[in-house]
Amino acid sequence: MSAITASMVNELRQRTGLGLMDCKKALVESGGDQEAAIDHLKKNGAIKAAKKAGREASEGTVASYIHMGGKVGVMLELNCESDFVAKNEDFQNLARDIAMHIAAAAPVAVSREDVPADLIAKEREVAEAQAEGKPAQAIEKIVEGKVNKFLSTVTLLDQPYVKNTDQTVGELLTESIQRIGENIKVRRFARFAIGE
Known part of the structure; x- marks a missing residue:
């Protein structure tokens, strides 16, 4: 494992915008590999962000x-x-x-929860019409896939x-x-x- 230098920590800090101690810890845990450290920070950050998501934002x-x-x-x-x-x-x-x-x-x-139900119903109707003639067991998967794709775009x-x-x-x-x-x-x- 290579020694973690101040310049390595600073470079990671510049790339991520995170604190010095978080960057140093990530570099130590990733053996000095910048990309692995960023992956580690993303995983950790998602956990920290999820904990903060429950707090009131008024x-x-x-x-x-x-x-x-x-x-x-x-x-x-x-x-x-x-x-x-x-x-x-x-x-x-x-x-x-x-x-x-x-x-x-x-x-x-x-978010998906905010999309009006009538808009989802219309999209479901279109998807069902497009899936017509396919095997019955495949129709539901096709329709769900098209509705999910639609929701991800709107x-x-x-x-x-x-x-x-x-x-x-x-x-x-x-x-x-x-x-x-x-x-x-x-x-x-x-x-x-x-x-x-």
């Missing part, structure tokens, strides 16, 4: 984003636990980035994040919870587009 900000010369606009309420974090530049930038994502990707709901938390399509907006929030240290939730949004 502070926050309302962010707006206007795009395409005033043709598309978004208002977003992003919540956190404290007024201190709500005023933090990192949190404010996160809110603007999510509002920009909403302008570009046009989700219909924050719910904000399941959509690939427009600035980094390797992660979903939900994963972006989990990463932000880990970095900022408080529970963060998208409470609601409204997207306006001329002619829609």
